[in-house]
Amino acid sequence: MDDNLTTLDFVLCALPPYMIAIEAHQIESATHIPSNLDKDGIRLSDLLGLTSSAEQTDRYALTSRYALPTIYLSEEASLIQLPIEALYPLPELVSQRHSLNGLAALAQLNANSPMILVIDLQRCAKNLATEEIVN
Amino acid sequence: MTENRLSQALAQRSNTATTEIINVDQPSIKLVIVTIAGHCFALPGDMIQEILPDMPVFKLPGCPSSMEGVINLRGQIESVIYLHPLLQLPPQDFDHHSRILIVKGAKMRSGIRVNAVLDVIDIVQNSLASPPNGLPEHIAPYINAVLPFQANTITLLDLDKLLIRYADGLG
Numbered sequence: 001m002d003d004n005l006t007t008l009d010f011v012l013c014a015l016p017p018y019m020i021a022i023e024a025h026q027i028e029s030a031t032h033i034p035s036n037l038d039k040d041g042i043r044l045s046d047l048l049g050l051t052s053s054a055e056q057t058d059r060y061a062l063t064s065r066y067a068l069p070t071i072y073l074s075e076e077a078s079l080i081q082l083p084i085e086a087l088y089p090l091p092e093l094v095s096q097r098h099s100l101n102g103l104a105a106l107a108q109l110n111a112n113s114p115m116i117l118v119i120d121l122q123r124c125a126k127n128l129a130t131e132e133i134v135n
Numbered sequence: 136m137t138e139n140r141l142s143q144a145l146a147q148r149s150n151t152a153t154t155e156i157i158n159v160d161q162p163s164i165k166l167v168i169v170t171i172a173g174h175c176f177a178l179p180g181d182m183i184q185e186i187l188p189d190m191p192v193f194k195l196p197g198c199p200s201s202m203e204g205v206i207n208l209r210g211q212i213e214s215v216i217y218l219h220p221l222l223q224l225p226p227q228d229f230d231h232h233s234r235i236l237i238v239k240g241a242k243m244r245s246g247i248r249v250n251a252v253l254d255v256i257d258i259v260q261n262s263l264a265s266p267p268n269g270l271p272e273h274i275a276p277y278i279n280a281v282l283p284f285q286a287n288t289i290t291l292l293d294l295d296k297l298l299i300r301y302a303d304g305l306g
Contacts, residue, residue, distance in 0.1 A: 018196060050196050091205060091214040092243045096302040100197030111207055115193040 007081045010107075011062070012116070014075040015044055019116045021082070021107055026121040028063045030077050041070030047124060049101045066125035082107055087118065101127050161259045166291065167236065168256060168284060169249040172224035177282060177291040178236070184244075185237040186252055189229070201306035203248055206235065213237060215246035221297055221306040223273045240295040243302060247294075258282060263291065276300075 009024035041061060045051070047068070058072035088106045090098070100117070102124035107116040165180030185208075192204040192215050201220040205212050215235055219226060232251040238244060263280035270278060277300075280291040297305075 048197070085210075088207075088212040091212055091245065093202070093214040093216060093245050093298070093302055094195060094198065094205065097199055097202060097304070098195060098197045100195075103197065106205065106212055108207055108212075115195075115205065115207075117196075 005084060007083050008087070010080050010082055010118070011077045012080045013044060013062075013073050013077045015048075015050070015073075016075075018050075019114055020044065020048070021080070021116045021118045022062075022121055023118075024079060026064055026066070028065050030060065030062050033058055033061045033072065041072050042068075043072045047071055047101060047128075048103075048119065049099055064121045064125070066122050067129065068121060068125045082109070161261060163257045163259045164263075166256050166258055166282075168253040168289070169234075169236070170251045170253060171222065171249050172219040172227045173250075174222075174224060175253065175284065175287065175289045177284065177289055178238075178294055179279075179291070180255065182238050182240060182294050183236050184239050187235040187237065187246070189231055189233050190235065192235075199306060201301070206246060208237070208246075213244070213246045215248055216301060216306075217248050218292075218297065221301060222277070223271075238294055238298065240298045242295070243298050245298060245301075254284075256284075266290065 010021040011024050011027050011030060013020045013022070043056075043058065044062075056074040058074055060073040060076050062071040062073065062077065064071065086107050086109050088108065090103065090105060100119075102119040102121060103117060104120035104123060105118040107118050108114070166177040167180050167183050167186070168175065168177055170176075187206075187208070190206060192206055194204040195202070198204070201217050203215040203217055205214055217226075218224075227250060229248060229250060234249055234252050235246045236249060236252075237246050263282050266275065266278045266281055277293050277297050278290045279293045281288050282291060283289075
């Protein structure tokens with residue numbers, strides 16, 4: 001554990017109208033999807049449990065370090081560094097009531113900037129595994 | 136003659152004073168009077184930490200419709216919930232009169248959206264009466280008392296219970 005933690009690296013993905021941040025160390029690779037690749041992965045919106053727009057075209061792919069299928073994105077992901085002051089734990093009622101798979105925290109750079117949903121892919125993988133066991 | 140008038144004035148003053156005396160030893164409580172979906176409610180003032188003007192609320196996906204979203208209040212993220220679904224009141228548009236009250240209960244805190252804040256009053260506890268029998272089943276558990284307010288009788292909501300039930304899935 002780093003005692004002098006001041007920033008964390010995130011992969012930032014646009015999922016209009018939301019912005020999604022995933023800790024960079026949880027991502028193994030981020031690439032364009034080759035046109036001949038079978039799409040056996042999962043859209044980020046579907047992974048999170050959001051209703052996805054049918055019109056979107058998947059152009060990019062993320063692979064994670066966890067037991068998750070390839071994650072497809074319609075917008076290119078970028079790498080950002082967030083100061084830890086910009087990270088916020090979820091309010092208790094949000095923790096209790098939200099159904100977004102893997103939502104771990106919120107981030108906001110300043111009061112006027114958009115809120116970013118911080119997703120923990122490890123938690124996503126655990127939830128998916130639990131769902132598969134139940135089903 | 137003068138002495139009589141003075142006595143009369145003093146007696147009159149004394150009577151007036153007697154009727155105006157308020158027993159300050161009686162315990163009083165602070166209440167915030169709000170409107171939610173056209174209904175007037177009292178909220179316990181000791182649980183209301185702040186009354187905020189209408190401000191942008193960030194909508195969170197995957198949350199029930201009874202949760203408006205979150206706000207960043209001076210570096211602390213607070214949830215904002217609607218009370219009308221919990222009280223089974225019809226939805227209503229919120230205009231510039233609407234407010235967000237930051238509520239701190241025994242176990243959790245949240246912002247709650249109300250249509251308007253009408254008043255903040257101090258009231259002697261004796262003015263509170265037990266809720267009448269026959270209240271609708273969905274609302275009765277959340278009413279602590281009733282009290283007079285501007286020629287009407289309004290209900291004092293149990294915010295603690297509402298927040299706990301909300302966390303458990305109510306609304």
